[in-house]
Amino acid sequence: MAFARIQLPPSVKRGDAVEVRVSIRHPMETGFRVDDDGRTIARNTLKSLTCRYGDREVLRASLGSGIAANPYLRFHITAVASGDLVFEWIDDAGERGDARAALVVAG
Amino acid sequence: MTRVGFACAAGAAALGLALVAGAAPAASRSGIDYAGADVRAIQADDAQNPGMLWVDRGRALWNDGPRACAGCHGDAASSMKGVAVRHPAWSAAARRVVDLEDRINACRVERQRRPAFARESEDLNALTAFVATQSRGMPIAVDVTGPAQPAFERARDFYATRRGQMNLACASCHVENAGKRLLAETISEGHGNGYPAYRLEWQAVGSLQRRLRACLYGIRASLPPEGADVLTELELYLAWRASGLPVEAPGVRR
Numbered sequence: 361m362a363f364a365r366i367q368l369p370p371s372v373k374r375g376d377a378v379e380v381r382v383s384i385r386h387p388m389e390t391g392f393r394v395d396d397d398g399r400t401i402a403r404n405t406l407k408s409l410t411c412r413y414g415d416r417e418v419l420r421a422s423l424g425s426g427i428a429a430n431p432y433l434r435f436h437i438t439a440v441a442s443g444d445l446v447f448e449w450i451d452d453a454g455e456r457g458d459a460r461a462a463l464v465v466a467g
Numbered sequence: 468m469t470r471v472g473f474a475c476a477a478g479a480a481a482l483g484l485a486l487v488a489g490a491a492p493a494a495s496r497s498g499i500d501y502a503g504a505d506v507r508a509i510q511a512d513d514a515q516n517p518g519m520l521w522v523d524r525g526r527a528l529w530n531d532g533p534r535a536c537a538g539c540h541g542d543a544a545s546s547m548k549g550v551a552v553r554h555p556a557w558s559a560a561a562r563r564v565v566d567l568e569d570r571i572n573a574c575r576v577e578r579q580r581r582p583a584f585a586r587e588s589e590d591l592n593a594l595t596a597f598v599a600t601q602s603r604g605m606p607i608a609v610d611v612t613g614p615a616q617p618a619f620e621r622a623r624d625f626y627a628t629r630r631g632q633m634n635l636a637c638a639s640c641h642v643e644n645a646g647k648r649l650l651a652e653t654i655s656e657g658h659g660n661g662y663p664a665y666r667l668e669w670q671a672v673g674s675l676q677r678r679l680r681a682c683l684y685g686i687r688a689s690l691p692p693e694g695a696d697v698l699t700e701l702e703l704y705l706a707w708r709a710s711g712l713p714v715e716a717p718g719v720r721r
Binding site for chain 1 (some may be wrong): 520
């Protein structure tokens with residue numbers, strides 16, 4: 361079950377700067393913490409997060425242990441044409457996730 | 468296993484407080500009013516509020532499966548509106564006070580014929596947050612009369628009774644010293660209207676019972692298991708104390 365949230369303006373005009381906001385459910389375990397029994401909790405952060413808009417990659421990020429759990433990112437893209445924003449990520453445990461949202465561009 | 472965390476900070480044992488048993492505070496202030504501007508801003512903006520991740524997941528669960536919640540209850544925006552303001556409530560079927568989590572699990576077992584969610588599981592918290600969000604902004608109004616009254620009175624006594632190695636009652640902090648400082652924290656009136664809430668300390672959405680257990684851990688009292696009657700009844704008493712405060716779920720707390 362997808363556990364991410366992408367927020368876009370409902371409708372934008374071609375050429376507009378569009379604010380994209382995404383939050384992802386992830387523990388972002390630093391690898392420095394220990395559990396109740398004193399064992400180290402293995403590091404598990406989002407190693408790579410990418411966003412494609414149409415056939416172009418518009419964001420590539422490496423989120424390390426300095427980012428809090430459930431990361432929230434905000435960035436801007438230029439509206440070119442209607443299409444999907446596709447986010448894909450992979451964490452240190454090798455688990456992949458993806459989420460998409462449709463951007464509707466008028467005019 | 469759920470870590471309850473150290474929340475009701477230590478150090479208040481020496482304060483030596485008198486108790487006003489069960490008296491509701493004259494002026495009720497939601498916990499969010501005690502929070503800093505940054506926390507208030509996160510709660511106010513659904514785009515930033517991490518609790519909305521759970522609400523989204525709850526919405527997916529609402530529509531999930533062959534006997535989905537939506538199959539009977541339809542659109543939660545209308546059918547679940549106001550449900551959170553009247554829970555916890557007496558359940559004639561269970562013959563005990565049930566909170567929203569219990570109510571969801573009862574429906575899941577009896578109507579959906581699926582295994583109950585574990586208490587404090589991500590799915591149960593997500594579905595509870597989703598249901599509670601439908602009552603957002605509505606004033607809390609629980610029924611503490613009739614069959615619920617004995618439970619209410621037990622919880623009122625629990626609230627006023629000193630316990631744990633710190634020898635503190637709930638009321639020692641949240642009635643007698645609300646608004647004062649406890650180390651870096653301002654003591655709130657201890658209302659539950661933001662729950663299920665995203666606590667920055669937990670980095671997750673948790674139930675009010677998890678918060679209550681964290682407070683009991685803080686005063687070094689014995690911890691009732693999750694879902695225990697004593698906690699559910701305490702939730703009822705807290706809801707009565709918070710009468711009139713708006714439901715904020717999913718709230719954001721430190």
